[in-house]
Amino acid sequence: MIVDFICQSNFGRSEGGRETWAYQFLPALLARRKDVLLRVYGQRRPEQPDTTEALRAAAAPHADRLRSHFLPATQGRWPLPIAMIRAFVAHKRRETQPAADVTIAAGSVIELLALLASRRARRTFRVLWLRGIWFNEKADRVPRPLHGLLRRLEIAVLRRAHLVLANGDDIAAHYGAYGIPVTVIKNAVDLARWEMPAPRLVEPVQVAFIGRLTPEKGILDFLAIARAMRDTPDRDRFVFRVMGFGREEEATRAAVERGDVVWTGPVAYDEMPAVLRDVDVCAAFTFAAAVGGGGGTSNAMLEQMAAGRVMLAWDNAIFRQWLDGNNAFLVPQGDVAAAVDALRAIADDRQVAMARAKAGSARVADFGVPRMMERFDAVLAPAMAARR
Template structure:
């Protein structure tokens, strides 16, 4: 929805055609065709957000490839797709990704783990952390009363830790404190079959995908959210999680892996951390929360305070500064064109 504050934006949507061909292929085709046929002035600046695939679209279109190109990385694509890319060709895919990113005039990332990962390939990434709408996600403090509601919110992907979440729920529900916890899963796109099987066994409740408009109300009813995206030295990190920031802004208790992704934001004073892949460590933290709900509420409040410095205005100010500096440097060696209507 475009409100009064965003009327400067002219939106064009490309419907994704779902089939055997990857969805990005449909998106690229539509974008290139649209730019080739529409009567648009060549833009001065093009900004893409996501991965190198959006930049690929820009480089394939004659109307955009000569513009000043900004790529805002939200994740490390190859690491995110590790489980789908054969190990034999993974190094080649990484190098191809880096080669394509060199076509950007400014590369931004939403986490220092992204910057560190791509620096291996000689790429400079300017870090601008994600922003969160603090007002929209505001919610009453969690109750943390038995039964404690523990939730996984996000893509049901292996790299997001859904397997460990299910195993944690299974062990707790087979133990003496089974009635003290309820495990909720909100999300889709991934291991739905595993989640459905666990739900059928009474281990957890499977809610499926939730409309973003309804998500603040959903979070307000939860006590604790998990952040279990995996990271390791060979794969790097996964960028900052928007879901984690929203959950912090809503004042939920956070239970996360103690890895390079979440250490950018979380610590033992504003969250509960466990060694990555250690399900028993997660369960130990759950039991600690049960024994000391007041301490859990304190950490949740600290988490909210941590994210309170990362509102939308602060992020846009950082972005504006980075863009101006990079574009001024670029303009010294590239002739300026008339301001575009696109």
């Protein structure tokens, strides 16, 4: 069986949640299905490193059944998503190998558009594995008069998939409201990798934001919380740490200059467990919103829960899939004052905070990679049989 996998990514191990998931799913697929030849199609800008060997190393000892193709992209005449679609179509036109039996478009409507745009590639069983709610994430960058049109276009394209998967119940509910059936397969976490001692929770308490520095991920709110705390008598009880890169680097740099936060930039994949050992509290601040919001399950959050860190999160549909008042500190979305109060509660009662962190670790204990793959096999085979 030939399986194509399309994702608008360079597959850098430290790039984000999609990449973390891909490095779990792709090797597991090759290990589980000895009959699969896997062809991966990504996108690489000129300044990005070549990750071919990283993918092959992750797939060992099955790398002989892995082929990777990185489509060129330059920021210029075409936006990167359009460049990805055009390059994929051109590549497929030149390709002499047999057509795929199954194609997995992983990410959003963009990857599915690339698949559909190629006459040769679309003659396949089409799986769309959603990693978020595309329009919600992009809507704040699109003129409002175009919102309705883009929403309708997204839904129309999604209907062309034969099977739609998602990593979160919130994604399934969102697209289900438009009549698109979505099957949820929860993200997996490498439990052994995140085994570590419990957080120390001694003052100053180490509070971390780990992820892309974008408004929808909540970095601006994290900076506001750090700033608000510095104006209180409790300012010396906490250290606020930022780890990541993204659109709001200027705002983060300004917070560093004010002395509000410590910013270490992105953390390499191999270094993250050691870094997380020195963190007490992790912020999970992705917004659930129709404009400028996100969706799905955060791989970083699952890793932080598995590591037994204390979770401070928005009380929204994204995080309610995993977190509640027994295993995390939930505050109203966007409520800076409530988050400041929650941090005080964590510092004031170490025993309660530790109990919730332990409960969070127990919550993810049954979500290893084998479970994710079992669920995928159980869904894919009947769906393909129904199309024959």
